[in-house]
Amino acid sequence: MYAKTYHATHPDMMVGASNDQLRDRYLFRGLFANDEVVLNYTHYERIVVGGVAPVGKAVELPSQTEPTSASGKPFLERRELGVVNVGQGAGRVTVDGVAFTLQARDGLYVPMGSDKVVFESLDTNQAAKFYLVSTPAHARYETVHISIDKAVPLQRGALETSNERVIYQYIVPATCKSCQLLLGMTLLSEGSVWNTMPPHLHDRRSEVYFYFGLAEGQRVMHFMGEPEDTRHLVVSDSEAVISPPWSIHMGSGTQNYGFIWAMGGENLDYTDMKQLDICQLK
Numbered sequence: 001m002y003a004k005t006y007h008a009t010h011p012d013m014m015v016g017a018s019n020d021q022l023r024d025r026y027l028f029r030g031l032f033a034n035d036e037v038v039l040n041y042t043h044y045e046r047i048v049v050g051g052v053a054p055v056g057k058a059v060e061l062p063s064q065t066e067p068t069s070a071s072g073k074p075f076l077e078r079r080e081l082g083v084v085n086v087g088q089g090a091g092r093v094t095v096d097g098v099a100f101t102l103q104a105r106d107g108l109y110v111p112m113g114s115d116k117v118v119f120e121s122l123d124t125n126q127a128a129k130f131y132l133v134s135t136p137a138h139a140r141y142e143t144v145h146i147s148i149d150k151a152v153p154l155q156r157g158a159l160e161t162s163n164e165r166v167i168y169q170y171i172v173p174a175t176c177k178s179c180q181l182l183l184g185m186t187l188l189s190e191g192s193v194w195n196t197m198p199p200h201l202h203d204r205r206s207e208v209y210f211y212f213g214l215a216e217g218q219r220v221m222h223f224m225g226e227p228e229d230t231r232h233l234v235v236s237d238s239e240a241v242i243s244p245p246w247s248i249h250m251g252s253g254t255q256n257y258g259f260i261w262a263m264g265g266e267n268l269d270y271t272d273m274k275q276l277d278i279c280q281l282k
Contacts, residue, residue, distance in 0.1 A: 044206035045264035091128025110135035144176035205265030
C-alpha cells in the first residue's frame with residue numbers, strides 16, 4: 001500500500017553521498033495522482049506522508065495490508081491523521097459518515113480508531129488536493145476541523161530580511177488534542193523567500209516540510225544536514241523533504257510560497273528545539 005519506504009539514516013551517511021542519493025533518501029515526489037491515495041512510509045517516528053487528488057470521484061483511505069494480523073483493518077486503527085487542503089477548490093472529507101468541508105488551506109485532525117475516511121472535491125473543475133501526514137497514536141481524541149482563520153497565527157520575520165511570514169498552528173495543544181502529531185502551515189509574504197531563519201534542530205522529533213504554491217518553473221532550495229556540514233536539495237511544487245533529528249531544515253525560494261511542517265516524536269512542545277545562529281552554519 002506504500003509507494004516507497006524511507007529508512008532512518010545516520011549523519012555519517014551524508015558524507016560522500018551524491019545528490020541523487022540525497023534525493024532518494026529524503027525527498028518525497030509524486031505525492032498526488034488523480035483519483036488515488038498515495039502513501040509513503042518512513043522509519044522516522046513511523047511517519048506516513050501522502051496525498052489525495054480526487055478529481056473525478058470520491059477516494060477512500062485504504063485499509064492496512066500487512067502484517068497479516070492487521071490486513072483489512074482500518075488504516076487509522078492505531079494511527080492519527082492530519083489533513084490540509086492545498087488545492088485551489090473546496091473539498092469534503094467524510095469521517096465515519098460525518099462530513100467536513102475544507103476550503104483551500106483548511107485543515108482537519110482525524111483521530112485514532114476512525115474507520116472510513118473518504119475524500120472528494122466539491123467542484124471537479126476546481127479540484128481539492130489533500131496533503132496527508134499520519135503518526136502512530138495511543139489514544140482517541142475528537143475529530144477537529146481547523147479553518148485557517150481558527151489556526152493560531154504567529155507573525156515572524158521582516159521584509160527587510162526577505163523572511164516576512166505567518167506561521168499558522170493547526171494541530172497543536174492550543175487548537176486540538178493529539179497524541180504526537182504537530183502540524184502547521186507557513187505562508188511567506190510577497191517579496192520574502194527565506195523560511196525558518198535562523199534554523200534549528202529537534203533532538204526529540206522528526207519533521208517533514210511540504211512545499212506548495214510555487215509557480216511552474218520556480219523552485220525552493222531546501223537546506224539540510226548537520227550545522228557544520230550543510231547540503232541542499234532543489235525542490236519543486238508539491239514535493240516534501242524529511243528532516244531527521246540531527247538535521248537543520250530551512251529553505252529559500254525563487255518566489256514566495258507556502259509550506260506545511262509536520263512533526264512526530266517524544267512530546268508536543270512546539271518550542272522544544274535547539275536554536276542556531278546563522279554564523280554557526282558551514
